[in-house]
Amino acid sequence: SNNNPYASFGATLARDEEQNLWSTPHDVTHTEADDDRVLYNMIVVRNQLDKDSEGWQKLNYDIYTLRQTRKEVRSRWKHILEDLGFQKEADSLLSVTKLSIISDSQNMSKARDILLKLSEETNIFPTSWELSERYLFVVDRLIALDAADEFFKMASAVYPKRPGADEGPRPLQS
Numbered sequence: 001s002n003n004n005p006y007a008s009f010g011a012t013l014a015r016d017e018e019q020n021l022w023s024t025p026h027d028v029t030h031t032e033a034d035d036d037r038v039l040y041n042m043i044v045v046r047n048q049l050d051k052d053s054e055g056w057q058k059l060n061y062d063i064y065t066l067r068q069t070r071k072e073v074r075s076r077w078k079h080i081l082e083d084l085g086f087q088k089e090a091d092s093l094l095s096v097t098k099l100s101i102i103s104d105s106q107n108m109s110k111a112r113d114i115l116l117k118l119s120e121e122t123n124i125f126p127t128s129w130e131l132s133e134r135y136l137f138v139v140d141r142l143i144a145l146d147a148a149d150e151f152f153k154m155a156s157a158v159y160p161k162r163p164g165a166d167e168g169p170r171p172l173q174s
Contacts, residue, residue: 039063039066039067042059042062042063042066043063045059046059046060046063069126069129072126073124073125073126073129073132074094076124076155076158076159077094077124077135077138078090078091078094079158080124080151080154080155080158081093081094081151083154083158084147084150084151084154086147093138093141093142094138096134096137096138100137102136102137102140103140103141103143103144104140104143104144107140107143107144108136108140110143110148111136111139111140111143111148112136114139114142114143114148114152115131115135115136115139116131117152118139118152118155119131120161121156121161122152122155122156122159122160122161123159123160123161123162124155124159139151
């Protein structure tokens with residue numbers, strides 16, 4: 001009831017963080033894709049538990065781990081896009097909202113094939129990662145820019161598939 005405009009600032013940030021499934025402020029796309037719904041449901045269940053309970057702690061850890069994994073995957077994609085010369089465009093290429101569309105329906109099967117190939121032949125996605133519809137849109141954009149094959153080659157070089165290798169990028173050799 002005081003007139004301090006910053007009194008609820010912390011509460012607002014906490015509320016935004018709960019809705020911020022992709023760790024992007026004010027992401028309006030949360031709960032639109034299957035993997036978003038999984039995370040959202042984990043948050044809902046966790047919030048119904050006592051904060052001191054073992055179940056709450058386990059769910060909180062799982063939510064944190066999933067968010068960190070998503071950040072890491074996005075970072076890997078951004079790294080490759082920047083190496084391909086898309087420094088200024090990387091964030092917009094990776095930005096997918098519920099308003100995003102596939103640029104050409106004929107690209108859909110090619111985009112799926114490339115995404116599957118990326119998951120099977122590189123470590124750009126962690127081993128436990130379930131393919132996200134979000135990256136289908138990104139691959140579609142790369143196809144439209146005629147950069148999908150170069151992206152795959154770079155991903156293969158920087159994140160080669162090695163047994164037990166989820167630790168990060170391999171330095172490029174000149």
